[in-house]
Amino acid sequence: MKFVFITLFPEMIRSASAWSILGRAAQEGLLTVDCVDPRDYATDRHRSVDDTTCGGGAGMVLKPQTFLAALDRARKLAPDALVAALTPVGEPLHQDRVCRLARSGRDLIFLCGHYEGFDERILEEADLRLSIGDFVLTGGELPALCIMDAVARFIPGVLGKQVSAEEDSFQDSLLEYPQYTRPVEYQGKTVPEILLSGDHAKIGQWRRKESLRATFRHRPELLRSMQWQKGDGKLFLAMEEEEKEKSRAAGKSQES
Numbered sequence: 001m002k003f004v005f006i007t008l009f010p011e012m013i014r015s016a017s018a019w020s021i022l023g024r025a026a027q028e029g030l031l032t033v034d035c036v037d038p039r040d041y042a043t044d045r046h047r048s049v050d051d052t053t054c055g056g057g058a059g060m061v062l063k064p065q066t067f068l069a070a071l072d073r074a075r076k077l078a079p080d081a082l083v084a085a086l087t088p089v090g091e092p093l094h095q096d097r098v099c100r101l102a103r104s105g106r107d108l109i110f111l112c113g114h115y116e117g118f119d120e121r122i123l124e125e126a127d128l129r130l131s132i133g134d135f136v137l138t139g140g141e142l143p144a145l146c147i148m149d150a151v152a153r154f155i156p157g158v159l160g161k162q163v164s165a166e167e168d169s170f171q172d173s174l175l176e177y178p179q180y181t182r183p184v185e186y187q188g189k190t191v192p193e194i195l196l197s198g199d200h201a202k203i204g205q206w207r208r209k210e211s212l213r214a215t216f217r218h219r220p221e222l223l224r225s226m227q228w229q230k231g232d233g234k235l236f237l238a239m240e241e242e243e244k245e246k247s248r249a250a251g252k253s254q255e256s
């Protein structure tokens, strides 16, 4: 899969995609990362890529000429690509959208804005406007990198053989259960005994229950869209009872 970034800061993209799993995947040819810099398409003496906003006010906006010339070049590199603009007012990204982007079989061109954002005529060229969350950053490079990373995990061969992106947190709207490695005891804190029992049915139940607990504690709104499996009802009720008991005990200890 091809990822093309239209960015004034190509080194940000190149340096961030050279490491770890993405770096290896790029080396193996499972994905390619290209950058097109709008500044290379500037024609004036100052090689300017931005200008003041029409209508007045502080701040600069990315000019259409240089950015769209860069987009033309990107489309030559990836003719069938979807064009995604990163903007704080885009559709908030979720794992199901990530999964659909990966499955679409289309390459991706990312429009990374800076300064106060894009001239609207640049945005009109985008197929999608995406946001990675309700906060504002200085540029679209980090969100674009986040999206490439999330999508790349679905490309066959990018993750190791044993793990697959489909098995992760969010795939069925539940948070991941807690994980442990050796030592069995560390600074007085121990690994739950059941995980050392070798009883895979029991371990499976424990993990499911702890997934339900983590979701109940930290992201209860996700429980509405989770896919209930056989046995979940019983596990959920038992977990909820334990949680209530825990908060009763905490309340008592506060009284004294």
Ligand code: 4G4
Pocket: 086, 087, 088, 113, 114, 115, 116, 117, 118, 130, 131, 132, 133, 134, 135, 136, 137, 138, 139, 140, 143
């Ligand atoms: C477009 C318009 C994305 C792009 C304005 C981009 C946060 C996100 C930008 C801007 C971004 C996000 C400079 C405000 C670049 N910030 N949440 N900044 N700004 O995905």
